[in-house]
Amino acid sequence: MQHWRLDCSRQTLVLAATGARLPQVVYWGAPLPVTEDLATIHAAHAIDVTGGMLDENPDLSICPEASRTFPGQPGMIIRSQNGTPLLPKFCYESDTVSETGLTLIYRDEAHRLRYTATFQIEPITHIITSQAILDADAPIHLHWLSAPVFPASQQSAEMIDFSGRWCGEFQLNRTAWSPGIRMRENRTGRTGHEHFPALIVPEHGATNTIGAAHAFHYGWSGGHKMIAEELPDGRRQIQFGHAPRVEADASTRFTSAPLYAVYSSDGLNGCAVSYQRHLRDHIVTFPKADRPRPVHYNCWEAVYFDHKLDVLRDIADRAADLGAERFVLDDGWFGQRDDDTTSLSDWAVDPRKYPDGLGPLIDHVHSKDMSFGIWFEPEMINPDSDLHRAHPDWALGGEDQTLGRQQKALNMALPEVRDFIYGRMAAILSEYPIDYIKWDHNRVLPAPDAAQTRGSYALIDRLRADFPMVEIESCASGGGRIDFGILARTQRVWLSDSNDALERLRMQHDAALFLPMVVTGSHVGPRHCHTSGRTLDISLRAWVAAQRHMGFEMDPRELTPHETSVLKEVTQWWKSNRHWLERADILRLDSADPAVVAEQQLAEDNTRFVVFAGKAATSNQILPRPLRLTRLDPNAQYEINLLNKTTAPTLSRGAPVLKEQSITVSGNYLMHQGLTLPWHFPDTMWVIEGRKL
Numbered sequence: 003m004q005h006w007r008l009d010c011s012r013q014t015l016v017l018a019a020t021g022a023r024l025p026q027v028v029y030w031g032a033p034l035p036v037t038e039d040l041a042t043i044h045a046a047h048a049i050d051v052t053g054g055m056l057d058e059n060p061d062l063s064i065c066p067e068a069s070r071t072f073p074g075q076p077g078m079i080i081r082s083q084n085g086t087p088l089l090p091k092f093c094y095e096s097d098t099v100s101e102t103g104l105t106l107i108y109r110d111e112a113h114r115l116r117y118t119a120t121f122q123i124e125p126i127t128h129i130i131t132s133q134a135i136l137d138a139d140a141p142i143h144l145h146w147l148s149a150p151v152f153p154a155s156q157q158s159a160e161m162i163d164f165s166g167r168w169c170g171e172f173q174l175n176r177t178a179w180s181p182g183i184r185m186r187e188n189r190t191g192r193t194g195h196e197h198f199p200a201l202i203v204p205e206h207g208a209t210n211t212i213g214a215a216h217a218f219h220y221g222w223s224g225g226h227k228m229i230a231e232e233l234p235d236g237r238r239q240i241q242f243g244h245a246p247r248v249e250a251d252a253s254t255r256f257t258s259a260p261l262y263a264v265y266s267s268d269g270l271n272g273c274a275v276s277y278q279r280h281l282r283d284h285i286v287t288f289p290k291a292d293r294p295r296p297v298h299y300n301c302w303e304a305v306y307f308d309h310k311l312d313v314l315r316d317i318a319d320r321a322a323d324l325g326a327e328r329f330v331l332d333d334g335w336f337g338q339r340d341d342d343t344t345s346l347s348d349w350a351v352d353p354r355k356y357p358d359g360l361g362p363l364i365d366h367v368h369s370k371d372m373s374f375g376i377w378f379e380p381e382m383i384n385p386d387s388d389l390h391r392a393h394p395d396w397a398l399g400g401e402d403q404t405l406g407r408q409q410k411a412l413n414m415a416l417p418e419v420r421d422f423i424y425g426r427m428a429a430i431l432s433e434y435p436i437d438y439i440k441w442d443h444n445r446v447l448p449a450p451d452a453a454q455t456r457g458s459y460a461l462i463d464r465l466r467a468d469f470p471m472v473e474i475e476s477c478a479s480g481g482g483r484i485d486f487g488i489l490a491r492t493q494r495v496w497l498s499d500s501n502d503a504l505e506r507l508r509m510q511h512d513a514a515l516f517l518p519m520v521v522t523g524s525h526v527g528p529r530h531c532h533t534s535g536r537t538l539d540i541s542l543r544a545w546v547a548a549q550r551h552m553g554f555e556m557d558p559r560e561l562t563p564h565e566t567s568v569l570k571e572v573t574q575w576w577k578s579n580r581h582w583l584e585r586a587d588i589l590r591l592d593s594a595d596p597a598v599v600a601e602q603q604l605a606e607d608n609t610r611f612v613v614f615a616g617k618a619a620t621s622n623q624i625l626p627r628p629l630r631l632t633r634l635d636p637n638a639q640y641e642i643n644l645l646n647k648t649t650a651p652t653l654s655r656g657a658p659v660l661k662e663q664s665i666t667v668s669g670n671y672l673m674h675q676g677l678t679l680p681w682h683f684p685d686t687m688w689v690i691e692g693r694k695l
């Protein structure tokens with residue numbers, strides 16, 4: 003018998019192996035005493051055997067093996083180079099243990115294979131990062147390799163995973179556990195709007211703020227497969243890996259991406275805060291860590307492809323006046339790009355639009371104290387491009403493939419393709435003072451291919467090494483490439499192409515299960531939203547953007563004096579508060595009213611918070627239900643101020659105290675009774691500031 007444990011103040015993970023077999027997770031939850039006898043934990047974990055079963059239950063190991071009659075999906079499916087299925091049976095070889103990490107190595111002598119599983123626990127964020135590596139003495143073919151397999155709680159009725167679409171990212175799906183498999187398999191070749199690679203398993207009674215939950219995120223941008231399986235005996239397993247059959251070539255080494263897992267005893271927020279902090283403090287690297295996130299202006303929805311220097315200068319003046327600190331020139335500056343049918347991969351400034359290059363625009367932007375960012379879509383090529391005419395073979399997929407937005411993907415596995423694109427991008431970045439790339443990826447691949455994703459990563463890594471001060475935003479028609487793999491190489495995500503504040507409110511709320519404020523781009527869009535047709539008030543648009551990394555994307559020439567003044571005011575509020583907001587935890591509140599989408603951003607030192615209570619629909623009942631806050635010091639007193647009280651409409655005829663003045667109440671009052679807010683119209687947002695006294 004062998005046992006290992008990993009601990010942090012939040013959780014204990016115990017792995018145990020019978021003899022030389024692969025180990026299984028026999029405990030994962032609230033911290034166990036240091037004195038706990040792991041042999042007993044292992045023995046106590048064993049389930050009974052009854053009629054119709056094998057004489058012993060095959061282990062639900064970290065890589066369940068078909069060769070041990072495992073009654074569910076195996077953790078690995080491989081073939082020899084000539085196609086024979088291989089059914090390995092791994093035996094213990096060695097282990098390396100540290101206070102926060104564990105490496106377990108197993109060997110299959112018959113097939114000359116080595117399986118390595120690593121586990122690393124981060125004491126502050128509580129995230130357990132695990133990874134599987136398969137080495138073979140001779141090349142083999144890989145069909146499926148799961149990251150180390152975790153059991154799922156049997157005290158859970160349902161699981162939550164994510165789907166979505168263009169302009170509708172991060173939709174939560176709740177699926178009841180039942181015998182068999184819930185499988186998500188993403189074969190699009192990119193993370194996708196449809197398949198954010200994550201799973202949350204809440205236990206009975208868990209909400210945002212209370213109860214136990216386990217969560218998983220697979221950090222890979224090439225498409226994943228998730229298996230959530232309930233075995234006939236009732237046990238449940240969670241597997242995450244690359245989408246199957248994406249390794250074209252036989253090889254002697256395959257690795258899973260990192261799987262980020264965490265246990266929480268205080269609701270979904272416990273998981274969310276772990277991911278938010280881990281992403282911000284351990285995954286993303288900022289070129290200047292102490293530089294506040296600059297307010298963005300992005301010109302896409304203002305001018306689209308119609309770039310005119312005098313108009314852009316005028317827009318830049320107005321954006322700077324509103325408070326923008328970075329101007330991002332979107333699609334349309336290169337090749338002959340007057341629409342989306344042409345020029346992708348011809349990364350040279352369009353002399354028709356910019357006869358003197360980008361210098362005059364950049365100088366102007368700099369004169370307004372804004373830095374300059376620029377759009378690329380590096381992995382893509384239009385058939386109507388000089389590069390495609392010269393190298394049609396550099397495009398991925400067949401000649402007869404269906405195009406996506408009139409474009410093909412480049413074959414990023416080819417070093418010559420990466421070199422060429424690198425050269426074009428490096429030339430622009432060397433010639434001009436550019437501090438930011440919006441890196442787009444607007445179509446799915448003709449077929450999934452792990453080498454493509456590795457090629458994309460290699461290109462980004464090379465550019466980052468040579469241009470370390472340039473930040474990158476991951477965009478893929480909005481939020482089509484959001485995961486910890488891409489975020490290890492970028493600093494921001496474009497959450498969605500929807501600048502509709504109402505849609506964004508919901509998306510931001512659900513994306514906060516994983517994404518902190520600092521990486522989540524959010525822009526004030528046009529008055530009449532271009533993607534939803536909705537017309538929304540400037541106050542809602544501004545406050546929703548102020549919940550995350552704020553920016554503007556409308557044509558500022560459309561703004562009325564009133565809109566300008568609201569926008570300036572909210573932007574100023576954001577700037578004066580970002581020093582603590584950037585390190586705050588985003589806590590999803592359990593709103594008693596489904597029409598209200600509310601969150602509390604709590605400062606790292608717990609001394610202040612802001613609550614954003616968005617009214618996304620008309621409530622069923624007449625008046626707002628009290629909104630309970632969370633994670634406050636129960637006995638401390640808090641000064642509560644309804645920041646935008648003057649926006650209460652005349653139909654709010656009563657005198658709830660917050661409409662008139664600040665109040666001082668205890669944490670316990672706020673967490674148990676909650677805030678009684680004034681009545682408001684739908685499509686509005688109350689903003690409440692709290693300070694600990």
Ligand code: DGJ
Binds near residue numbers: 332
């Ligand atoms: C898709 C992106 O999501 C948009 O924000 C914009 O950059 C366009 N591409 C440009 O073509």
